[in-house]
Amino acid sequence: MRFNDSLLVRHLASLAPGVPAPAPADPGVAQRMAQWLNVADAITLHAAQQSVAQTPTLPKAQQGKVAAADLQQALERTRHTLRASITRREKTLDTEYPLYHQRYQDEQRRMEMSVQALREHVRQGLLAQSSPRLAQLVAMDTLLGQMLAAREQRLLAGVPSFLKTRYQQLRTQHQPAAADGPAQALVPVHPQAAWLAQFVNEFEQTLLAELDLRLQPILGLLEALAQE
Incomplete structure (x- = not known):
């Protein structure tokens, strides 16, 4: 999974003033993997590479070929369902960050369960x-998924904590000073304020x-199937 140049990293960088977006240059798969794996992981991966060529295919009697189009449709259904859950909005916006947290x-738990089930499918x-x-x-995908899952999680x-900082930043920037009081005094903000939206x-x-x-690992698997 490519965190360094992912849409997520670029998006978070755009929300953090003064933080440069990651360079688009690709350092190569080996270099990226070296940043994620420790010595024990590298040994395990090397051993797997030596034996993966011996991976048997399913016997004819156990095969039930699944069309690439069916797998693509499964991906689209999962993506549509999760996007709908993410973009649903209540009639009144919450005004306290713990509710967003x-x-x-x-939503992360929902994504984890749905995407993992789809990946196995x-x-x-x-x-x-x-x-x-x-x-x-x-x-290899199964092995790497197991090895990288903990760090990915x-x-x-840490993303919700990053968003808390962003929430507080926006609230402070758009909180007006009280008309009759100390310069730093604040007045309540209407729950539908533009900053909250x-x-x-x-x-x-x-x-x-x-x-x-x-979804990137699944897209990679489907791309490999299309090429095959």
Whole structure:
């Protein structure tokens, strides 16, 4: 999974003043992987590479070929369902950040469950093609998914805290000073203030960018199936 140049990273960088967007140059798969894996992981991956060529295909009797179009439709259904959940809005916008924090975590759990189920479905679809190359790809995708899952979860778990900083920044910038009082005094903000609507839009765009990131491995599997 490519965090450094993903839509999610570029989006978060655009919300943080003074933080430059990541360079578009691709450092190469090996260099990116070295940043994610420790020595034990590298040894495990090397051993897997040595044995993956021996990955057996499914016997003819167990095969139930799944059309590439069916897998693509499954991807589109999952994406549509998750996008609809992300972009649903209540009639009245919440004015306290903990409510957004909780909703973000709820959407992350929903994405995790749905995307993981879809990824396994696509893997099984590739295995059913009786192709040694696709079987090897599935074996590597499964191994890498297991090895990288913990770090991926830790990184994504930090996004709600980033959005809290953005929420506080917008609120402070648009909070007017009281007319009769100290210069730093603040007056209540109407719940439908423009700054809050802006934050809700950024909140949704962040979730959509995370969804895009989570779907990347599945898109890679489907691309490999199309090429095969």
